[in-house]
Amino acid sequence: IRTPVCVLRMPRGPDGSSRGFDPTSERYLALCPTTISSSDSAVDSATFVEEQKARTVLRERYIRSLLAMVKKDVHFTMYERVKVNAVFGASDIDILNFQVSDLQTPLGVQKEALIRCPDIISYSFSIDAGLKD
Template identity: 60%
Template structure:
């Protein structure tokens, strides 16, 4: 019997209708352009759009700096179903969908290492 060969699937190019690329004629690009005012508005330098972009950039920088400040800090997480846990913060993934923590103290015991899903959290806090 011959050895099966795995198939390598390459991502679709921007010309494909289901692509996630940046083809200006793609439905996704058109939808984003219509909701954001489009690249033409940004190029024209509308003050409202420029201010919004600066505000978003500033908020994103502050949030990322807060994640850096949390490194190795003891953090309290308030989860759904009235669950409160505490752990030493390690890192976040690039999409901020998961937090890696150590010494997670839960109502039923301590977990040495764990991943906490951000959609399961209501809030988190720490002492500075």
């Protein structure tokens, strides 16, 4: 039996029993790593504050990169040399699933699909870079 480990991570749910991220949920315990990287719990509060700041900066940037990917054609490289294209829709809060449309599989086009992130090695897309300079 896996024992739950105290989880320290950025996106906390709104409050208590609300709809957001819940580190004690069965889904989280089953699917997510048992711990999110951080320094030892013994670190002083100054390091902790610094770490949380770094986490917010990194996380905001990551979410913005996901936003930039919405409705774009994304190329997914998955395990066992599987390569598929799909139009990205959304991701869940703990980056476990991507919702995509028009998934082009070797067996045909799947109108809507969920891709499990642990099955992906990398994904790529392109955007216009010159517009906002």
